Amino acid sequence: MTPADSAFVRACWGTSVPHTPVWFMRQAGRSLPEYHQVRKGIGMLESCRRPELVTEITLQPVRRHGVDAAILFSDIVVPLPAAGIDVDIVPGTGPVIGDPIRDMADVRRLRPITASDVDFVASAVRMLVRELGATPLIGFAGAPFTLASYLIEGGPSRTYTKTKTMMYADPGLWHALLGRLAGIALEFLRAQVAAGVSAVQLFDSWAGALSEADYRRYVLPHSAAVLGGLADLGVPRIHFGVGAGVLLPAMAEAGAEVVGVDWRTPLSRASAQLGPQVSVQGNLDPVTLFAPREVVEAEAARVLAEGRAARGHVFNLGHGVLPDTDPDALTRLVDFVHETTVQ
Ligand code: CP3
Helix, strand or coil: CCCCHHHHEEEEEEEECCCCCCCCCCCCCCHHHHHHHHHHCHHHHHHCCHHHHHHHHHHHHHHHHHCCECCCCCCCCCCHHHHCCCCCEECCCCEECCCCCHHHHHHHHCCCCCCCHHHHHHHHHHHHHHHCCCCCCCEEECCHHHHHHHHHCCCCCCCCCCHHHHHHCCCCHHHHHHHHHHHHHHHHHHHHHHHHHCEEEEEECCCCHCCCHHHHHHHHHHHHHHHCHHHHHCCCCCECCCCCCHHHHHHHHCCCCCECCCCCCCHHHHHHCCCCCCEEEEEHHHHHCCHHHHHHHHHHHHHHHCCCCCEEEEEECCCCCCCCCHHHHHHHHHHHHHHHHCC
């Protein structure tokens, strides 16, 4: 067995699988006591720069839950300091930008990155590939829109007012910014694939803030540049957004073998919109895990049944694991998905 014949990679391509593969967005991190233990006194971004620590944190959920894929412990803002951005990750808030982007001079100071700028990520990937054996490792990057929203707002936002104002008021500036961010995301992902990841996920977590028309006009060409720039590498590409039900066909058109679906859209409906050339990933509501076991299993069974409409299904949550989730509920869910789908 190699990662390329794993249930996860096969489901991404839509070929036959021994069981439905399962992993969880944010499986590495705050739901695990062993994570808090190794992170003690080390800042989030500093943790991402230490390959041994990244390796340990990435492996923790694989050991504990027996998930079908590991996801690199990193963050979407990790490549930004090399591009000249002053960024920190503030616990309980998320990324905070010291020098938000407002005008063309700001866009011009956003430098392209090279593989050597993120060599610490490549080191971690190489270590992980050795440790993981036949278990695939997923690499990831933030999509241009989601990165832009942090860079323009300066931090998390509810309404994306500054972001959309730039988009509508100054399309030239907007496209210049998204073009540079696409270049950074592409370089970051190509470095991860070169080091050995078996699949990549482009997180456009906040794209659901846009109408389909605006997504197509202002965002899709840039996300398509990232995904299209990976097409020659032979690894499956997953494209994910939250609240992006109306955007799903456009997100597939950007160039993805798998579209990640949040909990709002049934996978059967998503698949009907996406057609037979695309696999789906998702989409149990992460809050379900706080309910009794019978409820989790009934909801998981529904998701699995709806997922059968697609050419391939990677079981996941509709968004990341919430920090207070009982890790044992995640382990039980992995067992349930495996036991009920074994061929
Ligand atoms: O297990 C995994 O999925 C891999 C790790 C991972 C992290 N961030 C680690 C992290 C991944 C895939 C991300 C991606 C990411 N980061 C996204 C896209 C995915 C999504 O959730 O939609 C986004 C929008 C970010 C930006 C970001 N970084 C946010 C919103 C936060 C949370 C802020 C908070 O504290 O609530 C972070 C910080 C972060 N990234 C943490 C982790 C484990 C928490 C920091 C800590 O543990 O100290």
